[in-house]
Amino acid sequence: MNDAESLSDDTRSEPGDVGLVEPRDFITTDPFVFDSGQTLPGFTLRYETYGRPNAARDNAILICHALSGDHHCAGIHALTDRKQGWWNNLIGPGKPVDTNKFLVLCSNVLGGCQGSSGPSSTNLATGRPYGTAFPAVTIRDMVRAQQRWLEGIGVPSLHAVIGGSMGGMQALQWAVEFPSKVRKVLAMATTARESAQGIAFNEVGRQAIMQDPDWKKGDYPKTGGPRVGLAIARMMAHITYLSDAGLDRKFGRRRRSIKALANATSEAASPAPAGFEFEIESYLRHQGQSFINRFDANSYLYITRAIDQFDLAAEGTLEQAFAAVEAESLIMGFTSDWLFPPEQNREIALALLRAGKRASYAELNTDLGHDSFLLESPQLYDLVRGFLK
Amino acid sequence: MNDAESLSDDTRSEPGDVGLVEPRDFITTDPFVFDSGQTLPGFTLRYETYGRPNAARDNAILICHALSGDHHCAGIHALTDRKQGWWNNLIGPGKPVDTNKFLVLCSNVLGGCQGSSGPSSTNLATGRPYGTAFPAVTIRDMVRAQQRWLEGIGVPSLHAVIGGSMGGMQALQWAVEFPSKVRKVLAMATTARESAQGIAFNEVGRQAIMQDPDWKKGDYPKTGGPRVGLAIARMMAHITYLSDAGLDRKFGRRRRSIKALANATSEAASPAPAGFEFEIESYLRHQGQSFINRFDANSYLYITRAIDQFDLAAEGTLEQAFAAVEAESLIMGFTSDWLFPPEQNREIALALLRAGKRASYAELNTDLGHDSFLLESPQLYDLVRGFLK
Numbered sequence: 001m002n003d004a005e006s007l008s009d010d011t012r013s014e015p016g017d018v019g020l021v022e023p024r025d026f027i028t029t030d031p032f033v034f035d036s037g038q039t040l041p042g043f044t045l046r047y048e049t050y051g052r053p054n055a056a057r058d059n060a061i062l063i064c065h066a067l068s069g070d071h072h073c074a075g076i077h078a079l080t081d082r083k084q085g086w087w088n089n090l091i092g093p094g095k096p097v098d099t100n101k102f103l104v105l106c107s108n109v110l111g112g113c114q115g116s117s118g119p120s121s122t123n124l125a126t127g128r129p130y131g132t133a134f135p136a137v138t139i140r141d142m143v144r145a146q147q148r149w150l151e152g153i154g155v156p157s158l159h160a161v162i163g164g165s166m167g168g169m170q171a172l173q174w175a176v177e178f179p180s181k182v183r184k185v186l187a188m189a190t191t192a193r194e195s196a197q198g199i200a201f202n203e204v205g206r207q208a209i210m211q212d213p214d215w216k217k218g219d220y221p222k223t224g225g226p227r228v229g230l231a232i233a234r235m236m237a238h239i240t241y242l243s244d245a246g247l248d249r250k251f252g253r254r255r256r257s258i259k260a261l262a263n264a265t266s267e268a269a270s271p272a273p274a275g276f277e278f279e280i281e282s283y284l285r286h287q288g289q290s291f292i293n294r295f296d297a298n299s300y301l302y303i304t305r306a307i308d309q310f311d312l313a314a315e316g317t318l319e320q321a322f323a324a325v326e327a328e329s330l331i332m333g334f335t336s337d338w339l340f341p342p343e344q345n346r347e348i349a350l351a352l353l354r355a356g357k358r359a360s361y362a363e364l365n366t367d368l369g370h371d372s373f374l375l376e377s378p379q380l381y382d383l384v385r386g387f388l389k
Numbered sequence: 390m391n392d393a394e395s396l397s398d399d400t401r402s403e404p405g406d407v408g409l410v411e412p413r414d415f416i417t418t419d420p421f422v423f424d425s426g427q428t429l430p431g432f433t434l435r436y437e438t439y440g441r442p443n444a445a446r447d448n449a450i451l452i453c454h455a456l457s458g459d460h461h462c463a464g465i466h467a468l469t470d471r472k473q474g475w476w477n478n479l480i481g482p483g484k485p486v487d488t489n490k491f492l493v494l495c496s497n498v499l500g501g502c503q504g505s506s507g508p509s510s511t512n513l514a515t516g517r518p519y520g521t522a523f524p525a526v527t528i529r530d531m532v533r534a535q536q537r538w539l540e541g542i543g544v545p546s547l548h549a550v551i552g553g554s555m556g557g558m559q560a561l562q563w564a565v566e567f568p569s570k571v572r573k574v575l576a577m578a579t580t581a582r583e584s585a586q587g588i589a590f591n592e593v594g595r596q597a598i599m600q601d602p603d604w605k606k607g608d609y610p611k612t613g614g615p616r617v618g619l620a621i622a623r624m625m626a627h628i629t630y631l632s633d634a635g636l637d638r639k640f641g642r643r644r645r646s647i648k649a650l651a652n653a654t655s656e657a658a659s660p661a662p663a664g665f666e667f668e669i670e671s672y673l674r675h676q677g678q679s680f681i682n683r684f685d686a687n688s689y690l691y692i693t694r695a696i697d698q699f700d701l702a703a704e705g706t707l708e709q710a711f712a713a714v715e716a717e718s719l720i721m722g723f724t725s726d727w728l729f730p731p732e733q734n735r736e737i738a739l740a741l742l743r744a745g746k747r748a749s750y751a752e753l754n755t756d757l758g759h760d761s762f763l764l765e766s767p768q769l770y771d772l773v774r775g776f777l778k
Contacts, residue, residue: 196636196669197628203670204625207677208597211617228600235593236625239586244730247585253700278697280585281592288596308667311642338727341633 015094017084018050021075023115026107026149038135045149046115047071047107050091051099053155060155061097061388062146063087063106064163064170067237067303068295070114073106074099089376096384102159109170110145111137111302119298120222129298132218137302139166139310143173147181160184160388161327164373165340166303169310172348176312179326186387188332189373191344192318192351193311198339201240202304205233209297218298230297231288238287243336243369251280318351328358330387332380334372335365360387404483406473407439410464412504415496415538427524434538435504436460436496439480440488442544449544450486450777451535452476452495453552453559456692457623457684459503462495463488478765485773491548498559499534500526500691508687509611518687521607526691528555528699532562536570549573549777550716553762554729555692558699561737565701568715575776577721578762580733581707581740582700587728590629591693594622598686607687619686620677627676632725632758640669707740717747719776721769723761724754749776 029042048071053059063073065086074091076084091097091104108116111134119134150158161171161182168190175185191198209215212229220226239247255276312321329352333345342363349361362383366372373380418431437460442448452462454475463480465473480486480493497505500523508523539547550560550571557579564574580587598604601618609615628636644665701710718741722734731752738750751772755761762769 193642195633196640196642196667197631197633199642199667200628200636200669200673201625203667203673204621204628207624207674208621211621213602232593232597232600232621235596236590239589239593242586244584244586244727247589251585253582253585253588278585278588278592280589284589284592285596338633 015092017088017092018075018099020079021048021050021072021077021085023048023071023077025115026152028148028152030148032141032145032148034135034141035138036136040117040135043110043117043145044115044121045071045107045110045117045145047105047149048073048075048085049106050074050104051102053103057155058157058159059101060103060105060150060158061160061162062150062158062174063091063097063104064146064161064167064174065106065109066163066165066167067300067307068234068291069167070112071106071108071116072114074104087374089374090381090384096381097162097388098385102388103155105150105155107146107149109137109142109303111142111299111306113296113299114294118296119218119302120296128219129222131220131298132301134298134302137306139169139173139306140177142306143170143177146170146174147178157181158183160186162186162384163190164188165190165370166307168340169307172312173310175325175327175329176321179324182327184387185325185327185329186332186384187329187345187348189334189337189340189345189370190331190348191310191340192321192348193313194308195344199308201237201339202308205237206301206304208232208236209301212297215297218301220297226297227292230292230295230300231285233300234291234295235284235288238284240339241369241371243338243367245336245367246369247280249367251278251283254279256282318347319354322352322355322357325352325355325357330360330362330383332362332364332373332383334368334370335363336367337370337372339370404481406477406481407464407488409468410437410439410461410466410474412437412460412466414504415541417537417541419537421530421534421537423524423530424527425525429506429524432499432506432534433504433510434496434499434506434534436494436538437462437464437474438495439463439493440491442492446544447546447548448491449539449547450491450493450549450551451539451547451563452480452486452493453535453550453556453563454495454498455552455554455556456626456689456696457680458556459501460495460497460505461503463493476763478763479770479773485770486551486777487774491777492544494539494544496535496538498526498531498692500531500688500695502685502688503683507685508607508691509685517608518611520609520687521690523687523691526695528558528562528695529566531695532559532566535559535563536567546570547572549575551575551773552579553577554579554759555696557729558696561701562699564714564716564718565710568713571716573776574714574716574718575721575773576718576734576737578723578726578729578734578759579720579737580699580729581710581737582702583697584733588697590626590728591697594626595690595693597621597625598690601686604686607690609686615686616681619681619684619689620674622689623680623684624673624677627673629728630758630760632727632756634725634756635758636669638756640667640672643668645671707736708743711741711744711746714741714744714746719749719751719772721751721753721762721772723757723759724752725756726759726761728759 074085168187209229212226215226331349333342352359463474557576598618601615604615720738722731741748
């Protein structure tokens with residue numbers, strides 16, 4: 001038992017946070033060939049790590065983020081930060097993904113906009129952002145870039161890959177692409193193939209962005225871009241992350257007066273009849289507005305395209321796609337998730353079982369929709385903790 | 390038995406279409422006071438009728454349309470028309486809403502844009518479209534305007550009011566507002582109060598329209614307007630009318646080559662990776678494009694606002710709201726409708742029953758989503774036919 005493991009006795013201390021963390025960049029100048037056949041002369045992945053490698057170097061866990069996520073999944077960057085990383089409830093000393101036991105790693109995906117190479121990166125050939133000249137990205141490209149990074153920093157294999165939503169797609173792709181490097185796969189609120197409805201919502205978001213006059217065919221300055229279109233795309237997508245019942249409970253038909261609103265935001269111009277608006281309306285607009293300050297519109301196009309392309313069964317059955325998998329899998333669906341409904345998650349587990357793999361399926365009863373996988377849930381925590389043992 | 394009724398023997402002839410029909414305008418110069426307190430010096434409702442009044446003048450059925458519908462619910466306007474009215478499958482000689490037996494009436498709603506007074510109507514005071522100077526409209530306003538029209542053309546009472554979605558809201562409002570004038574109410578795929586999720590989707594559509602630079606605070610010329618925003622709003626809304634399973638069956642992950650696309654439409658500019666796009670994408674874009682040629686963006690804002698405001702239980706319980714109802718009701722929910730889910734329809738019937746009214750609830754098993762109410766369904770036809778007897 002090494003030092004890290006000796007700290008892991010859950011009964012001895014309350015779970016804590018990883019605290020101050022600092023992102024790092026993995027930079028490679030080895031060429032990268034995308035699924036499309038296009039090539040980059042190298043790439044950068046921004047990443048964070050929490051916990052320490054054990055002596056055997058076999059305690060690494062890779063966290064994969066969803067569409068709008070990033071590498072910052074736990075802790076804070078500054079003592080003044082009011083928000084922790086996006087999966088801070090799950091990851092930390094004594095938490096289900098226990099940083100006392102595991103070396104936890106998370107990178108911003110290839111094609112992203114939080115420090116990893118993507119459409120907003122500077123194209124050294126022109127001195128300006130790539131824009132749509134950046135190669136098209138697939139989930140498999142994201143995973144192969146992660147593998148390069150992990151190899152580059154001396155992580156030869158993974159105890160587990162964990163992800164929800166698009167993160168779950170990456171986790172599954174890892175098991176398929178690098179079977180000998182992954183011992184456990186934990187994929188939740190995800191799918192093995194994007195549905196027509198999922199593609200439809202993504203396409204509306206893309207159209208909102210691309211039809212915004214400020215998109216300029218993707219060739220916009222770093223400080224500009226299609227902010228209106230991106231906000232619309234985010235507002236709509238945000239609805240798909242929630243649920244009818246959850247929205248009803250959180251907002252119902254509660255209103256606020258337009259006077260308060262007029263002071264708060266200028267987006268309210270509207271023939272609203274009665275001097276009020278519904279709280280859900282201003283909540284959604286706020287979601288749209290805060291998103292445009294942290295996300296690049298071209299990355300949104302690229303990553304939703306990657307999601308739409310994702311189809312592990314493209315060249316046969318899902319069972320066949322899983323033929324080489326060596327990992328043990330836990331797949332989780334959430335009853336109120338209508339973006340990646342439980343059936344789509346159950347289908348993954350069943351295909352793994354039919355392929356003769358060790359796989360379990362857990363369906364969690366929630367009424368908070370797709371985002372349930374990100375929320376506090378003792379049941380989820382127990383399942384994750386047990387599976388990682 | 391009058392002439393019309395003598396034609397109604399279903400066993401004698403196959404159901405047919407109403408054939409060539411012509412819209413008419415009801416124009417009143419009596420002032421109309423809206424729920425908001427605002428007033429118009431009169432209004433126009435465009436409408437169609439099929440079938441004939443009987444001697445007792447008690448065989449009128451009012452059809453109420455949904456958000457994007459209009460007065461043209463059966464027949465054709467010209468022999469060259471390729472499309473029939475939007476509920477042609479339900480309405481006609483020998484059909485469930487049998488024009489051999491009933492005088493069927495349908496008007497474009499107040500606030501609409503297909504000939505009835507609305508934001509795109511000319512404001513005689515300025516010689517230009519009202520735009521957002523048009524008074525805010527509620528479902529109750531729509532219904533009170535319909536009552537004026539029916540009174541004006543000599544229809545003192547209704548055998549039935551029938552509607553789905555927003556049409557169902559109007560049908561319920563009729564029973565509440567004019568209890569002595571309605572004998573039967575048939576409301577389907579609807580709700581007694583718009584949900585937070587419904588408001589949320591409507592608000593995204595409104596933002597897409599109002600943030601379009603061509604909206605110009607609602608003051609755009611008749612030939613212009615926020616076409617991009619309206620198309621985005623329609624694309625998104627269209628997804629909510631369908632279902633995951635229905636989309637999967639109709640489109641799945643089928644693709645078409647980008648070359649074909651480049652010829653067909655210019656909206657496809659996109660970093661699509663592999664020389665193809667999914668059929669659901671072009672289908673949705675087509676939905677958006679055809680909508681902007683027939684719908685006014687300001688009407689879209691007004692009518693979605695009316696839907697959002699709709700809450701029969703705003704001043705008490707739903708049971709209390711139904712206290713004065715005299716009509717017999719049939720409420721229908723559709724299992725795959727996630728915009729106005731079955732529970733919301735069942736709730737209406739239960740409240741009517743608790744209020745001591747004659748009410749039934751029927752839940753139809755479909756996998757085609759909200760739009761199921763518009764589609765061919767022998768089960769639906771039987772229920773409608775039986776209920777109208």
